Amino acid sequence: MSETTQSPVEALRFPCTVFRTQRRMDDYGADDMRCGDLSETQLKNDFKLNHVSSKVSPYTLTLAKQLKLRAYGYGFEADTDLKSKKITRQECANILxxxxxxxxxxxxxxGPYQKLIGKMIDHMQxxxxxxxRDMLLNAALKEQIxxxxxxxxxxLLVKNALTDNIDWEKKCYPEEVKSxxxxxxxxxxxxxxxxxxxxVNGxxxxxxxxxxxxxxxxxxxxxxxRYRAVVHYNVQDHFGLDDDDIREFRNYSLLFRIWFVLQRFNQFAYKPFMTNMEATVEITGNQK
Known part of the structure; x- marks a missing residue:
């Protein structure tokens, strides 16, 4: 009678990517990566963006009336003829x-990350x-993790899965339980x-x-x-707005109105971009 032989445990080899989101990296076809795809009529009718800025009109390329200090309080400047305030499209974009x-x-x-938004607005422009990429983003990701x-x-879930499934006798993580x-x-x-x-921290x-x-x-x-594992997170977001973003936030602040118009108005079409972050963290654990 023949003896049954056990198959040897095949160890998982590292580095090994153990998780990927369904949404892919570098997805330039995502809704929030569109730019220059909307007309003035669409912005006004479909998104109710008649008023965009307190400084300028992106549609007429004219400066808005500005309050100035008078002897008895604030008032609009004397010259209220906005047609005389015509500016170039580039000047308008710079003001926005x-x-x-x-x-x-x-x-x-x-906090330490408050300057990130200024850097990213500059990058969009x-x-x-x-x-x-920015080291502050990497630091923020690591701190959050x-x-x-x-x-x-x-x-924590990676740590628990390692603790539960390491083959302590063979001193390895079996490839068959990678899933x-x-x-x-x-x-x-x-x-x-x-x-x-x-x-408030940006x-x-x-x-x-x-x-x-x-x-x-x-x-x-x-x-x-005991074990020691080094885990690397490669994370990506988009610095851009889609249709749902502006519908949700347009009443919250002029910030989103300006952002959306700079990105999506066909007279500006400033490109959104990929925001790349990474962090490497170490975990340790013990056999149960």
């Missing part, structure tokens, strides 16, 4: 971008759609910047949510009953 930057300070005035202590934390890592992460909540502090306006993410375990070291 300056107002965009000024308004952004209302939602970005506290001058970057011609090129991807954007570490600070998430909820049961839905993707980092358990993916399933665990899929049940969690990817990093977002929708906390209370993100309303992260809510610059990133808020993420569009796509890849999570990779770069290395796994197992010693006796």
């Amino acid at each position: 971008f300056d107002e965009f930057r000024s308004l952004s300070k209302q939602v970005s005035f506290y 001058k970057g011609n759609g090129a991807p954007f 570490h600070s998430d202590n909820t049961e839905n934390s993707t980092l 358990l890592l993916t399933t665990a992460i899929s049940s969690g909540r990817l990093p977002k910047f929708d906390r209370l502090q993100d309303r 992260l809510g306006i610059t990133v808020h949510d993420i569009y796509a993410a890849h999570i990779t375990i770069r290395s796994l070291q197992i010693d006796n009953d």
